[in-house]
Amino acid sequence: MELKAFCACMESIAPRALALDFDNVGLLIEPDHPEIKKVLLALDCTSVTAQEAVDMGADLLITHHPQFFHGVKSIGFSSPVTGAAALLLRHGIGHFAAHTNLDAAEGGVNDTLADLLNLQDVAPIPPENIGRVGTLPAPMKLSELAARCNQLLDSHGGYTGNGETLISRVAVLGGAGGGDLEYAQEAGAEAYLTGEAKHHEILESWERKLSLILCGHYETERVVLKSLRDRLQILAPDVQYTITLREKAPLQFS
Secondary structure, three states: OOOHHHHHHHHHHHOOHHHOOOOOOOOEEEEOOEEOOOOEEEEEOHHHHHHHHHOOOOOEEEEEOOOOHHHOOOOOOOOOOHHHHHHHHOOOOOOEOOOOHHHHHHOHHHHHHHHHHOOOOOOOOOOOOOOOEEEEEHHHHHHHHHHHHHHHHOOOOOOOOOOOEEEEEEEEEEEOHHHHHHHHHHHOOOOEEEEEEHHHHHHHHHHHEEEEEEEEEEHHHHHHHHHHHHHHHHHHHOOEEEEEOOOOOOOOOO
């Protein structure tokens, strides 16, 4: 498939217009050839995933998190900031990122989280419409809900609040969603699943009496890779897609 047509497929899945102002999405590195035959899907562009793309002969690396959030004045192969990009450039491999636009998009990160929890009557959370809120099929104790989230996401997270509290309405926002406690509560959530939060945001959740379930930034976002692959296979079936086998959660627990 031609690169331009493939990028149009990605645009249909995660429209650029949905991205937040600070974001850096789309084709960040153009491959040195116009034909896309093999694509690697990962959460991050790192030395590990860039090398994996090289080894599999990929034409394009698609990640959730983009590179180049801040100005780059030089690119070096030994640089921890630009080394992965340099490796892709050396081998003519492109890099495409779908970040907050994939968070907000229909069928994106947060719809996937809502589906995992089998939430009903799911709706976007204003004002940014990135997170989702919905109702559990049946009320669950907070401790049981947190354990279920950890099981589904293969994570080791914790929660705030009384574990015996019955939870019916749940908000979800993959990644670093601690700053959106107010929006989750205004949407009627009794518990809020996200990846990570700052200490003062955790304290705020106690004051709001909004139970916060933290299951890891990586863990709450990686779930989108399979659904993204499945949708791309429908839109661009002539391309071979591989979900990274080498990428691991950067934060490990003993």
